[in-house]
Amino acid sequence: xxxxxTAKSEKGAKVFSYQKVWQEIGTDLAGDQKVRAxxxxxxxxxxxxxxxxxxxxxxxxxxxxxxxxxxxxxLTYHHRPGEEFxxxxxxxxxxxxx
Amino acid sequence: MRSVLGTLVGSxxxxxxxxxxxxxxxxxxxxxxxIQRHDSGSCKSCHTKIHDEWAASYHGRSIVQSLGSLRAxxxxxxxxxxxxxxxxxxxxxxxCHAPIVNEASEEAVQEIVxxxxxxxxxxxxxxxxxxxxxxxxxxxxxxxxxxxxATANPMTPPDPKVLxxxxxxxxxxxxxxxxxxxxxxxxSQCHALWYxxxxxxxxxxxxxxxxxxxxxxxxxxxxxxxxxxKSKGHTFPGAHNQALVKEGLTLAMEAVGxxxxxxxxxMPRAVITVDVGNQAGHRIPDG
Numbered sequence: 500x501x502x503x504x505t506a507k508s509e510k511g512a513k514v515f516s517y518q519k520v521w522q523e524i525g526t527d528l529a530g531d532q533k534v535r536a537x538x539x540x541x542x543x544x545x546x547x548x549x550x551x552x553x554x555x556x557x558x559x560x561x562x563x564x565x566x567x568x569x570x571x572x573x574l575t576y577h578h579r580p581g582e583e584f585x586x587x588x589x590x591x592x593x594x595x596x597x
Numbered sequence: 598m599r600s601v602l603g604t605l606v607g608s609x610x611x612x613x614x615x616x617x618x619x620x621x622x623x624x625x626x627x628x629x630x631x632i633q634r635h636d637s638g639s640c641k642s643c644h645t646k647i648h649d650e651w652a653a654s655y656h657g658r659s660i661v662q663s664l665g666s667l668r669a670x671x672x673x674x675x676x677x678x679x680x681x682x683x684x685x686x687x688x689x690x691x692x693c694h695a696p697i698v699n700e701a702s703e704e705a706v707q708e709i710v711x712x713x714x715x716x717x718x719x720x721x722x723x724x725x726x727x728x729x730x731x732x733x734x735x736x737x738x739x740x741x742x743x744x745x746x747a748t749a750n751p752m753t754p755p756d757p758k759v760l761x762x763x764x765x766x767x768x769x770x771x772x773x774x775x776x777x778x779x780x781x782x783x784x785s786q787c788h789a790l791w792y793x794x795x796x797x798x799x800x801x802x803x804x805x806x807x808x809x810x811x812x813x814x815x816x817x818x819x820x821x822x823x824x825x826x827k828s829k830g831h832t833f834p835g836a837h838n839q840a841l842v843k844e845g846l847t848l849a850m851e852a853v854g855x856x857x858x859x860x861x862x863x864m865p866r867a868v869i870t871v872d873v874g875n876q877a878g879h880r881i882p883d884g
Contacts, residue, residue: 500846500881500882502848502871502873504850504869504871506867506869515867521881521882522882523882523883544880546807546880546881546882546883547873547875547880547881548807548811548875548880549807549808549811549812549815549817549875549876549877549878549879549880549881550811550812550815550816550817550875550876551815551874551875552847552872552873552874552875553872553873553874553875554870554871554872555869555870555871555873556868556869556870557868557869557870557871558866558867558868559866559867559868559869560864560866561864561865561866561867562865563862563864563865565865566865568854568865568867570850570852570867570869572848572850572869572871574846574848574873576836576839576842576846576882577882578836578837582837584839584842586839586842586843586846586848587843587846587847587848588848589848589849589850591850591851591852591869593852593853593854593867594854595854595855595856595865596856
């Protein structure tokens with residue numbers, strides 16, 4: 500599962516991007532097993548835990564002259580290669596006063 | 598005292614439920630006999646809707662969906678572990694991918710091993726397809742859950758003549774109520790850490806541990822069946838179902854802009870806050 504956050508200026512130029520990945524234990528994002536099932540005796544849990552909200556707080560420095568940015572957050576679920584789909588998308592517009 | 602006893606019994610069930618599969622008569626001599634005895638087609642005439650839901654599910658193709666992994670497991674036994682590929686070893690996969698194999702003889706298991714090799718390695722497409730077609734009849738089928746795995750407790754193995762349902766009732770075949778079929782404990786027989794008879798434990802899936810220890814520990818009350826059977830019954834929608842994934846996840850974002858004084862100039866800055874929430878009964882992703 501991937502969270503992508505991007506910001507574009509009023510001219511459409513990408514001025515910021517950020518990505519966070521939640522992975523299944525023992526696999527990569529493509530779903531390929533990276534450790535043998537019977538060898539996993541110690542592991543790291545990189546998944547999003549139930550009944551939890553994960554907060555990403557992103558301070559962003561923007562280029563001089565930027566008056567407006569359109570920010571988009573997209574959550575994509577990667578079930579298996581070729582079966583990725585957007586779960587949710589949220590957009591916000593931020594205007595900078597002179 | 599009664600509640601303490603209940604807790605002890607419940608804990609015992611959780612521990613024993615995933616230990617090496619059910620204890621059953623191992624008399625089915627070959628794969629054809631196994632398929633015939635557990636043919637889900639015989640259930641269809643009365644349970645048409647449920648049968649059709651199941652046929653479209655991942656449970657309904659649990660062997661052919663995992664042929665590559667099965668072949669890799671056999672190869673690892675032969676080449677890396679130098680271990681005899683027998684029923685004890687094969688049940689490490691098949692207890693969950695084809696529970697009816699618990700009733701198979703050692704000879705039938707050897708037939709399955711040969712079929713897996715043919716279905717993956719064979720150059721002749723005809724032979725390959727024939728092996729695959731035969732293996733496709735071994736899967737998580739009606740009797741796998743409502744017979745072989747139905748009691749969820751190896752200390753009280755199922756009666757092979759009986760089919761178990763959550764509420765019992767009357768039918769042309771013997772029926773018995775088994776309420777555990779409606780419980781997450783039932784699903785934990787496969788969707789959890791799995792202990793083999795030789796003492797090995799496998800981490801193929803750990804979703805039940807997350808459900809029990811994290812979700813319930815944080816106050817969650819829904820069972821596996823509450824979410825995965827509520828709208829589409831025996832199709833068991835999961836991570837492949839977009840509607841269910843959307844239901845289980847939330848996304849919110851706030852953003853604020855301001856100007857920050859840097860070397861005499863007020864430069865544009867923003868703070869973006871994104872909240873990703875997991876409302877499912879287990880961690881995401883997991884399997």
